[in-house]
Amino acid sequence: MIINSRFFNRSELMGFIVLAAVLFVILPLTLDVFRLNLVAKYLTYAFVALGLVLCWGYGGILSLGQGVFFGLGGYCMAMFLKLEASSVENTKIQSTPGIPDFMDWNQITSLPLFWQPFHSLTFTILAIILVPGLFALIIGTAMFKRRVGGTYFAIITQAVAAILTILIVGQQGYTGGINGMTDLRTLKGWDIRPDHAKIILYFVEVVLLFACIGIAQFIRLTKLGRILVAMREQEDRVRFSGYSVANFKIFAFCMAAVFAAIGGAMFALNVGFMSPSFVGIVPSIEMVIYTAVGGRMSIFGAIWGAILVNFAKTSLSESFPQLWLFGLGALFIAVVLAFPNGLSGLWADYVQPRIDRLFASRKSKSGWNDNSVADGAPAE
């Protein structure tokens, strides 16, 4: 075992191994395909939570518009899948064959121009990354260059989420309206609906998630990550030291947007539809909730937050629909008031010291003096 790896300190390495074991081995072996698909759905939010750790936990920028990027990524993917599902043979009965069904219902007779490039998978994959990234770049540049931050930024991103939802719902002919894009079938001829496809998609998603974890961890460890933390704590001092605070903020915001968009694209693939109910204000705030509950400072904490809160949501709203909102609201207030660092903070304060002591006592028995515990990154 690589204990002195520089990339992860020991507690992070343990978090990594536990998460990898649970996602790669334990869940696929124990859950049926339906439940595994639910986990895949929860994990799409883990991408968003990961982005929020960088942007909110480290950079101190609270974005209430992550649903926008989740939605943009999801819609890009869904547009590609929808086009493939609406081939001329599949849509013979429509008055205009070859266009998506909702366009036909809305008396649109030819494919709109901005839909045309989504025939290409390469373009779609680029669009999933670039469209939300550029959008975040524009918002971020406009806001951070003028030193708008904190609450104002939160409210404006929230307004953007509201605008996009109203737009998607209003432009039914181009977007599928409130129902969204349903009935997605194949990816390059490969059916995404049967069980074995769902299992493969799950593993693709987990691999992508770990790639994103790697990127986030890399950013955290480089000087960039340190500057983000410094900026959160004392913005003016960083500015006076000669760093361009705005550019670092824009970078963090764009990274969060891209992560959210990847999550959205995986959502469209795994769940098989995309609708404006994952774009608006409520889902955007829920995404912040997952991060807060898991721990806004911890990459692994936020991912566990996304999985556990969603799991609780599904199981509680199945059995006690009345209690669920009370529970969620109370959980949220409790997180803010009592443990601002979320589950990972509780773990670091109460569980981690015991494990460390256990390890330390074993090592002293074997006579091996280990200094790596002391010089690991301090728990934030």
Next chain:
Amino acid sequence: MFGDYSIGDLGSIFVMQGFAGLILFSVYVLMALGLAIIFGQMGVINMAHGEFMILGAYVTWMTSNFSQSYLPSLFGGYFFLAMILAFIASGALGMLVEWVLIRHLYKRPLDTLLATWGLSLMLQQAYRSVFGAREVGVELPQWMLGSLHVTDSIEVPINGVFVMCLTVLITVGVAYVLYMSRWGRQVRAVVQNRIMAGAVGINTEKVDRYTFGLGCGIAGIAGSAFTMIGSTGPTSGQLYIVDTFLVVVFGGAASLLGTIASAFSISQTQSTLEFFMSGSMAKVLTLLAVVGILMLRPQGLFALKVRK
């Protein structure tokens, strides 16, 4: 697009549309006033503001049902009683919330946003459990129904006029309380410099609690007025919260005059655009314009110069 109308018709349409904008303006002002106090003056992002409003609406609905069944002779005037009750109910709940929750979070404004969002979820579920998931509407007394004939082609609904008068009254009242009374001076002192205000003998905790209560109480009155125009459901509050925040931010957070000006411009833009295009596109364009202007001028229309 104008070919089918004569000049006189067009004039009437614009007057009517302008009047619809004025009603929207009144509702925005009522909603935004409470938030301007809570967010603008205290810096608390109260995401549960819409739910305080809905509480006022439900109180009005209950008063209406009560007076209909037990005091039919007083039904014509129940509305005034309902508004007072709505103010008291929302204000009391607001003070309780401030005491339990908000006072721990004054130094962490972003966390108030998260905590009050949790509160709004709980309140929504409470409304749903108590009043049911269906939207309810109050029965208006006879004198509020119908409309005033100004000319042959221009008609204004009486309930709209009533809401407008109410808005003017409450705005004047709030302005008086904040800018003329001793208590208002204390509030502004606490906002500008909490430590100094405490040092000169102002009980800042008490001022905070009453300020928050006042803001929530006004939200209750707004909800009460709202029942005359639309129906109320457990999640109605959430629909308006973003608009309300935008109104306050657009006006310049700490300025009462700015709030009124921004409510006026947003509502007039929206109702004028609604004449030319679908309601949703009008809303999108209005919000986009607001967000665009805020990006160019982040401090809002009327910025108050305060040393930070």
